[in-house]
Amino acid sequence: MTIRPALALVAHDKKKDDLVAFAVSHQNKLAEFDLYATGTTGSRILAAAPDLPVTRLKSGPLGGDQQIGALIAEGRVKGLIFFVDPLTPMPHDVDVKALMRLGALYDIPMALNRATADLLIAHPDAFLQTT
Numbered sequence: 863m864t865i866r867p868a869l870a871l872v873a874h875d876k877k878k879d880d881l882v883a884f885a886v887s888h889q890n891k892l893a894e895f896d897l898y899a900t901g902t903t904g905s906r907i908l909a910a911a912p913d914l915p916v917t918r919l920k921s922g923p924l925g926g927d928q929q930i931g932a933l934i935a936e937g938r939v940k941g942l943i944f945f946v947d948p949l950t951p952m953p954h955d956v957d958v959k960a961l962m963r964l965g966a967l968y969d970i971p972m973a974l975n976r977a978t979a980d981l982l983i984a985h986p987d988a989f990l991q992t993t
């Protein structure tokens with residue numbers, strides 16, 4: 863059995879509409895990956911694009927960001943699309959920072975906004991690095 867490369871999709875509440883729009887408009891390319899999402903983000907994506915292979919983890923404030931961080935550290939998740947809200951304080955800010963830190967540490971392609979996500983998904987091979 864071949865394990866497909868995996869991407870993670872996460873959005874803060876005020877950015878969820880943007881991420882859903884991104885996922886819908888790039889459905890065909892995203893369908894080539896296994897997708898992991900934090901709980902509420904995953905529900906929103908699946909409601910709009912039910913055929914996408916999304917595995918929902920815990921909600922971000924309940925540990926979902928850390929679960930995705932662990933998947934990055936294990937080498938399972940090869941790319942992170944994380945639409946962050948820079949204007950709202952988060953109770954789980956330490957988890958948000960930890961997730962971005964692991965993305966930087968493991969040098970995976972990481973988009974923190976729609977503009978960068980659009981650039982990355984135009985070059986899906988960027989997610990296929992093996993380190």
Ligand SMILES: O=C(CO)COP(=O)(O)O
Nearest residue numbers: 900901902903921922923
């Ligand atoms: O809080 C989040 C990321 O930090 C996202 O979690 P939800 O997708 O469960 O809202």
